Amino acid sequence: MLYINCPHCGLRSQNEFAYGGDATVKRPELNKEISDQEWDNFVYLRKSPRGKHLELWHHISGCRQWIKVERDTSTHEIFKTYKANEAIE
Amino acid sequence: MSQDFRLDNVGMVNREKKISFKFNGKKYFGFEGDTIASALIANGVHLVGRSFKYHRPRGFFGVGVDEPYAILQLDRNNERDPNIRATEQEIFEGLEVKSVNCWPSVNFDIGAINNFLKMFFPAGFYYKTFMWPPSFWYKIYEPFIRMAAGFGEASIKHDKERYEHKYEYCDLLITGSGPSGLASAYAAAKNGARVILAEDKPRFGGSLLTSDVNIGNQTGVEWTEKIIAELKSMPNVTVKNRSQVFGYYDHNMLVMSERISDHLPKTQKYLPKQRLWYIRANEVLISSGSIERPLVFGNNDTPGVMLSSAAKEYMKVYGVLVGKKPLIFTNNDSGYETAIEFKKNGVNPIILDTRSNPSSDIITEAKNLNIEIRFSYVVVAAKGYKKVKSADIAKISDNKKELFNIENIECDCICVSGFWTPSIHLASQSGNKSKFNEKIDAFVPDKSKQKENTIGSANGIFTLEETIKDAFDKGFDVSNKITEKNNKVSAPTVVEKKSTDHDKFWCVPLPKGKSYKRFLDFQNDVAVSDIELALREGFRSIEHVKRYTTLGMATDQGKTSNLNGLQLVSDIENKVVPQVGHTTFRPPYTPVSIGAIVGREVGKHSKPTRKSPMHSWHEKNNAVFVDAGVWLRPRYYKQGNEGLFEASKREAKNVRQNVGVCDVTTLGKIDVKGPDAAEFLNRVYTNAWLKLPVGKARYGVMLREDGIVMDDGTTTRISENHYHMTTTTAQAANVLSHLEYYLQLVWPELNVNVVSTTEQWAGAAIAGPNSRKLLMKLFPNLDVSNEGLPFMGYKEADLFGVPAKIYRISFSGELAYEINVESDNGYFMWEKIMEVGKEFQIQPYGTEALSTLRIEMGHVAGSELDGRTIPYDASLEGLVSKKKDFIGKRSLNRSAFTSTDREKLVGVVPIDKTTSIPEGSYIVKDPKAKLPNPKLGHVSASCWSVEYDNPFSLAIIKDGKNMIGQKLFAMSPLKNKTIPVEIVSSHYVDPEGKRVRS
Numbered sequence A: 001m002l003y004i005n006c007p008h009c010g011l012r013s014q015n016e017f018a019y020g021g022d023a024t025v026k027r028p029e030l031n032k033e034i035s036d037q038e039w040d041n042f043v044y045l046r047k048s049p050r051g052k053h054l055e056l057w058h059h060i061s062g063c064r065q066w067i068k069v070e071r072d073t074s075t076h077e078i079f080k081t082y083k084a085n086e087a088i089e
Numbered sequence B: 001m002s003q004d005f006r007l008d009n010v011g012m013v014n015r016e017k018k019i020s021f022k023f024n025g026k027k028y029f030g031f032e033g034d035t036i037a038s039a040l041i042a043n044g045v046h047l048v049g050r051s052f053k054y055h056r057p058r059g060f061f062g063v064g065v066d067e068p069y070a071i072l073q074l075d076r077n078n079e080r081d082p083n084i085r086a087t088e089q090e091i092f093e094g095l096e097v098k099s100v101n102c103w104p105s106v107n108f109d110i111g112a113i114n115n116f117l118k119m120f121f122p123a124g125f126y127y128k129t130f131m132w133p134p135s136f137w138y139k140i141y142e143p144f145i146r147m148a149a150g151f152g153e154a155s156i157k158h159d160k161e162r163y164e165h166k167y168e169y170c171d172l173l174i175t176g177s178g179p180s181g182l183a184s185a186y187a188a189a190k191n192g193a194r195v196i197l198a199e200d201k202p203r204f205g206g207s208l209l210t211s212d213v214n215i216g217n218q219t220g221v222e223w224t225e226k227i228i229a230e231l232k233s234m235p236n237v238t239v240k241n242r243s244q245v246f247g248y249y250d251h252n253m254l255v256m257s258e259r260i261s262d263h264l265p266k267t268q269k270y271l272p273k274q275r276l277w278y279i280r281a282n283e284v285l286i287s288s289g290s291i292e293r294p295l296v297f298g299n300n301d302t303p304g305v306m307l308s309s310a311a312k313e314y315m316k317v318y319g320v321l322v323g324k325k326p327l328i329f330t331n332n333d334s335g336y337e338t339a340i341e342f343k344k345n346g347v348n349p350i351i352l353d354t355r356s357n358p359s360s361d362i363i364t365e366a367k368n369l370n371i372e373i374r375f376s377y378v379v380v381a382a383k384g385y386k387k388v389k390s391a392d393i394a395k396i397s398d399n400k401k402e403l404f405n406i407e408n409i410e411c412d413c414i415c416v417s418g419f420w421t422p423s424i425h426l427a428s429q430s431g432n433k434s435k436f437n438e439k440i441d442a443f444v445p446d447k448s449k450q451k452e453n454t455i456g457s458a459n460g461i462f463t464l465e466e467t468i469k470d471a472f473d474k475g476f477d478v479s480n481k482i483t484e485k486n487n488k489v490s491a492p493t494v495v496e497k498k499s500t501d502h503d504k505f506w507c508v509p510l511p512k513g514k515s516y517k518r519f520l521d522f523q524n525d526v527a528v529s530d531i532e533l534a535l536r537e538g539f540r541s542i543e544h545v546k547r548y549t550t551l552g553m554a555t556d557q558g559k560t561s562n563l564n565g566l567q568l569v570s571d572i573e574n575k576v577v578p579q580v581g582h583t584t585f586r587p588p589y590t591p592v593s594i595g596a597i598v599g600r601e602v603g604k605h606s607k608p609t610r611k612s613p614m615h616s617w618h619e620k621n622n623a624v625f626v627d628a629g630v631w632l633r634p635r636y637y638k639q640g641n642e643g644l645f646e647a648s649k650r651e652a653k654n655v656r657q658n659v660g661v662c663d664v665t666t667l668g669k670i671d672v673k674g675p676d677a678a679e680f681l682n683r684v685y686t687n688a689w690l691k692l693p694v695g696k697a698r699y700g701v702m703l704r705e706d707g708i709v710m711d712d713g714t715t716t717r718i719s720e721n722h723y724h725m726t727t728t729t730a731q732a733a734n735v736l737s738h739l740e741y742y743l744q745l746v747w748p749e750l751n752v753n754v755v756s757t758t759e760q761w762a763g764a765a766i767a768g769p770n771s772r773k774l775l776m777k778l779f780p781n782l783d784v785s786n787e788g789l790p791f792m793g794y795k796e797a798d799l800f801g802v803p804a805k806i807y808r809i810s811f812s813g814e815l816a817y818e819i820n821v822e823s824d825n826g827y828f829m830w831e832k833i834m835e836v837g838k839e840f841q842i843q844p845y846g847t848e849a850l851s852t853l854r855i856e857m858g859h860v861a862g863s864e865l866d867g868r869t870i871p872y873d874a875s876l877e878g879l880v881s882k883k884k885d886f887i888g889k890r891s892l893n894r895s896a897f898t899s900t901d902r903e904k905l906v907g908v909v910p911i912d913k914t915t916s917i918p919e920g921s922y923i924v925k926d927p928k929a930k931l932p933n934p935k936l937g938h939v940s941a942s943c944w945s946v947e948y949d950n951p952f953s954l955a956i957i958k959d960g961k962n963m964i965g966q967k968l969f970a971m972s973p974l975k976n977k978t979i980p981v982e983i984v985s986s987h988y989v990d991p992e993g994k995r996v997r998s
């Protein structure tokens, strides 16, 4: 079970969190004309990298904040965690 | 029965306390502190089971977790506990165990015919034999395999035992209380670290309980007692026996199973059977020791052949002789310790040492004790069927290929020692890729992957002096990193006699003309010939050889077989062991009972039960409840002999004719507040929200980004910047997460806050033509006329002194209102509604009637919004704004969503107006069409229309709009029904929606 350092609450066990997928995906702006391809990329297409991955976790049984976690998908090492709107290094 | 093999005054069992137990129905006696294994051996019983494949007789091989044979089934309090290792289970008064995998009895087992048919059971037998013809699988092969497979029977009854979970944090977890565990725990604890020391056996000390050593001028046992006593007295130390750390998971989370009352006669109330510890450790020292490696020779699975260290432990710990004519077969000094122990207890052993000319203090001691020792000697084959009676032995050439002078000597047990295998399982589970140590011919942990270090013999350190010194250092170093203290205690001096030299020889060749089975994996019956066959058939990767032969795949995870298997493969392939590689260890290290994993989360405790504030009223009024997620909701209120059908029909009818009241507390409620709330709702919902006035409610639909409907509900503007959102009961939590996602990550510039208020409000829906009259009486000072409180209007008022919110919304399609009060006033509100409503023939109605009412109105719910429908499919396209953008809108333009033949919501009525259509039925054109019959769609919800007194269903079918008026068929292959139906509008009752506006 992962040990995730919530930037708001501190170290908490994984079972307090819900996984939220790739944190680098950016939703297209509202009212913007975009191609089917662009929209499909946003809705469906995700990379599944082996290694470093910036991902979203929702501290659902804690502070209810969405946070960003930089994790190695093969070793589960967590390098850094960020608040939702924090700049990523 | 007398305990013929019990030694006087030797061992650690409590001679004062005699205990009786039953094995296969027969009564035996042992002493407190005995395991089933030690007590049975004391009684001369060695036949305890039958092997997995050939049903060969099985005895005892080890003395602990590594035991591959003696797996029994425990019957207690009418419950069955399969997969009990006789070497671990302690006896208690009244214990009853029996053998598994044998029928009709362990003495006469019909399956043993497999042993004589063994030429037909080679490696890969199952893969080869049970392939053809496919039609044989269900009726012949599978039942046969099921009957033959498995150890013991699981109980199908509810397990009444109590299991608990515990979460613990520590600086240092130490897994095993042998010399390295004790030393490191002591050093770390003295340096201020919070330590947990776990021992899987009842007694602490590990090898110190049986080794003839001296530590700091004390025996191993004395030193152990001293250290444990001191550790127990320290507030920063937790010492646990009967506790197996079986799993090493991510981020230094380890799981330990503590057997609390498995060894006690009757489960005491409130005392759990087992407790599962989830331990988050800052650092871990793995001190799980090593397991003696067997030697491989003919019939080496015969009862009476066992590990020499086990024979020694049975003597020293339990005071039990495994035999009175022992043969010791060894390739190292460990066998000598066992031989000397036999000699000390008046039994004359013979030692066969594969080495030609070894020397050490302990060999000298054995010689001085006049123990017969034959060097360059091996056991060729054990003789005897249910117990060893003699052995063929022979001299072996220096190249270990030729056998000379084969002779038969009498013996009643053969104690084997093929040196030691470090238990690297936990290190491997943590991700540590082990390395091969040629000095000890075994794998040891390599680089630490997590915060783990392996110490003592688990790390391949086989001298006590080095073990103790290294463990004191590691304990200090690790604690020093955490506590930053410098209290170093010095390691004691150590005296030990045996050397760590061993012969690189494990598998005795077959004499000419003999075809003895030589077993590698004792639990899965994998023999040398099986590995040879697998290699001949072209399997090369050790992972493939393992799966093909099932080597090491039994419940003991190959604790005694892995290395001998690898050694054999490398010998045949002319490789060295590390080139062959080895398989990965996975948790659990030892079998864990399902009960312990589940813990207290059983039945109703597996999730919380949520009840509305009116729950006790429903109970008092004969409500029959239904699970709605974790909520309990009244399904119907039973009157007299009514069943579900009659009651729900009565309740629904009363809503259409008079007035009904329904507990709607469970609906999700979310407060949306902030200056940008309107803009936010406008982006979340498909319809327009910017112009909704204060005091008005609106129905809304929200989508996921992929265009699928996520949820629906009404949201009311309470004040300028305050909205009250409702969601369906099932989606409440998901909707909140969804809103938080957009507010925190996508549009953080919006100044809006959301919070769940589901539990703050109790809700009652009053519906039916009399509901306004009822409302007038409930709120005499409020203008509730159609003008004063119009459809989708909102008012705050006083309900007999209690503040209330009134929403004029309707799910039933009738004139209806929803009243919310603070939860604490819910019961009061409900009673008042029932009291005042009496004169208007009010009746409470449950979810079944609610469902009937919404279905005949054509209102969609979960069965239509099933994660596959877009607004068009559910006839909600009128709610989709063309002008503004919202979540998921762009997906609605995708070609699959704009195609004309999408499945769309319609109504379905049986032609005969009497046959109910099963939910899930397919709608087809021709019921006799060739299978698979092309389906037009499916029936999503069915009810008995109270308005027209005939069955009515909703269905989602292809090109539904144009199908209205057509005669089709509803087919339910599951219920074997084909019903002629007519497709009608989904708005079956009051299609113009006059009633809700009346």
Ligand SMILES: [Zn+2]
Residues within 6 Å of the ligand: A006, A007, A008, A009, A010, A059, A062, A063, A064, A065
């Ligand atoms: Zn948090």
